[in-house]
Amino acid sequence: MFRRLLRNPLSAFGLVVIALLVLLAVLAPVLAPYPEDAVGATVRPERQFEPPSGEFWFGTDDLGRDLFSRVLFGARISLVAGCMTIGLALLIGVPLGLAAGYAGGLVDEIIMRVTDIMLSFPPLLLAVALAAAFGPSLTNAVLATGLAWWPWYTRIIRSAAAGIRSREYVEAARAAGAGHATIMGRHILPNALPPVLVQASMDFGSVVLTTAALGFLGLGAQAPQPEWGLMVAIGRNYFLTHPWVVVFPGLGILITVMAFNFLGDGLREVLDPRLGRARR
Amino acid sequence: MRAFIIRRLFLSAVAVLGVAVITFVVARLVPADPAARWVGPHATAEQIARARVELGLDQPLWRQLITHMAALAVGDWGRSIITHQPVIRDIAAHLPTSLVLVAAGTLLAVALGIPLGVVSAAARNRWPDHLSRALAIGLVSIPTFWLAMILQLWLGQGAGLLPIAGQVDTVLSLLSPVPRVTGALVVDSLLAGRFDVFRSALAHLVMPALTVAAYPLGLITRMVRSSMMEVLSEDYVRTARAYGVAERRILYRHALRNAMGPTLTVIALSLGYALTGTFLVEAVFAWPGLGRYAANAVIGGDFPAIVGVTVVVALAYVLLNLVVDLAQAALDPRVRYD
Numbered sequence: 176m177f178r179r180l181l182r183n184p185l186s187a188f189g190l191v192v193i194a195l196l197v198l199l200a201v202l203a204p205v206l207a208p209y210p211e212d213a214v215g216a217t218v219r220p221e222r223q224f225e226p227p228s229g230e231f232w233f234g235t236d237d238l239g240r241d242l243f244s245r246v247l248f249g250a251r252i253s254l255v256a257g258c259m260t261i262g263l264a265l266l267i268g269v270p271l272g273l274a275a276g277y278a279g280g281l282v283d284e285i286i287m288r289v290t291d292i293m294l295s296f297p298p299l300l301l302a303v304a305l306a307a308a309f310g311p312s313l314t315n316a317v318l319a320t321g322l323a324w325w326p327w328y329t330r331i332i333r334s335a336a337a338g339i340r341s342r343e344y345v346e347a348a349r350a351a352g353a354g355h356a357t358i359m360g361r362h363i364l365p366n367a368l369p370p371v372l373v374q375a376s377m378d379f380g381s382v383v384l385t386t387a388a389l390g391f392l393g394l395g396a397q398a399p400q401p402e403w404g405l406m407v408a409i410g411r412n413y414f415l416t417h418p419w420v421v422v423f424p425g426l427g428i429l430i431t432v433m434a435f436n437f438l439g440d441g442l443r444e445v446l447d448p449r450l451g452r453a454r455r
Numbered sequence: 456m457r458a459f460i461i462r463r464l465f466l467s468a469v470a471v472l473g474v475a476v477i478t479f480v481v482a483r484l485v486p487a488d489p490a491a492r493w494v495g496p497h498a499t500a501e502q503i504a505r506a507r508v509e510l511g512l513d514q515p516l517w518r519q520l521i522t523h524m525a526a527l528a529v530g531d532w533g534r535s536i537i538t539h540q541p542v543i544r545d546i547a548a549h550l551p552t553s554l555v556l557v558a559a560g561t562l563l564a565v566a567l568g569i570p571l572g573v574v575s576a577a578a579r580n581r582w583p584d585h586l587s588r589a590l591a592i593g594l595v596s597i598p599t600f601w602l603a604m605i606l607q608l609w610l611g612q613g614a615g616l617l618p619i620a621g622q623v624d625t626v627l628s629l630l631s632p633v634p635r636v637t638g639a640l641v642v643d644s645l646l647a648g649r650f651d652v653f654r655s656a657l658a659h660l661v662m663p664a665l666t667v668a669a670y671p672l673g674l675i676t677r678m679v680r681s682s683m684m685e686v687l688s689e690d691y692v693r694t695a696r697a698y699g700v701a702e703r704r705i706l707y708r709h710a711l712r713n714a715m716g717p718t719l720t721v722i723a724l725s726l727g728y729a730l731t732g733t734f735l736v737e738a739v740f741a742w743p744g745l746g747r748y749a750a751n752a753v754i755g756g757d758f759p760a761i762v763g764v765t766v767v768v769a770l771a772y773v774l775l776n777l778v779v780d781l782a783q784a785a786l787d788p789r790v791r792y793d
Contacts, residue, residue: 299728299734304762308482393754
């Protein structure tokens, strides 16, 4: 499967960019020329709004801080926040879906109706409403987005679990006296998990985009955190005269989200048997 | 068919109830102390206690929930903390302006997305396909609020082609305002026969509409492509080809018609997304609609307004999904037995 992903030019490109982004994020403290600017420890009023140059590759912002360093550190925030959001959504969605698919009956009906209700909100709307209720902070933005995201995983894992429940090896385990928890954890979960993980990796781009949107609305990261959405929001007041203050953080979001979406598109192409049939 | 309609209506009713419950959670349960927030930062303990009784916060939760639902049902959505107006009136005032934007954006997305998707599917794995796929992925990856600013820089400031922000030329709107009929300026100016205002409103609409169109355009292109490819592998398409039916006719007459089902669903979905997307777009363009109202409410911690907007958008989303499902069931008998 991995080889087929690499053969698809779009997903191969996505994978390479993701690898680069992870590398940049990990090495940010080493690579950034002014790491202290990223944490907001410095201001240089006299160097405000300098255009991109050899000294400041992406120019400086309203407080004279090096944008390149801040954008670099922004990659860390976006990637970590994305992982935590998806992790939270999986942590809620997977057990619920497993329970619904395995138990069936009333439990299934209740869990799935709640899931349907959650899915009757556009995800961004729910994330905005929850984040507004929790109060503005990066942690709360992650929490809100995760809480808006789990129903998709519940749906997928439920149908996988329901399909596996009546397989012979599960029957055999039950006959051998295995308890419900053992059957769910040992026999059903490992087989139901792959489609969910694939979906999760496809969702990563959307999650990064949502976190940035919350940051832009003032519901996510707070100054002086170098979060890309927040940087664009602050730059909004100055960008017509100093475009670089929004161009570079925005490019950070665009490139990250696009790389994950390229990968996701390739995954879909490789895994969807219905699309495979059409291959001429 | 009747069983399908009844089941679908029932599910929508459950979803509406769910919307009420979730907005209750957002408004009442999550914020640390709604009463303290209601009376403001300088209130005494006494005032807070009184507000708690007034807001019914001393009641048991289930009774609060019922009160909340009843108030939503009769349109008593509270007053906005920022505008001091009833939230429902604020929403009614702002909604038409946003609907114009959403309609224009979705129209653009449908008009461009369907042909792009068809071309992509017909040229599978050749360069037009790669190009349109890359474009579609790019469009769903762009942060809309950033795209809005880039357009302002490029088309507004750089090329000087379009006005940077606002809904209409300020001089026009101040010196000779158009009477409000529908609340949508493009419509009202036509009704009043004011073509100068209409032209100005249209020019102001282009950039916000392009921004709103970006995400749905990407979604629609992708969906048309994948459902077209599925349809193109069907036997009846091969039969049509064997009979020598022109490829164009096969694509647009036979295949596209059968690929429209999933596409309709995506269009409905993206209408809902576009409505939420206005939260991010309208503030940038100073577009006086529901999105800017919502963004301001979010910044100002205006909970009655946030809840009101959430309810309206969620209800619109539920309704859209219902309409699309029913339309699909009416057009395609296979859907009913799913």
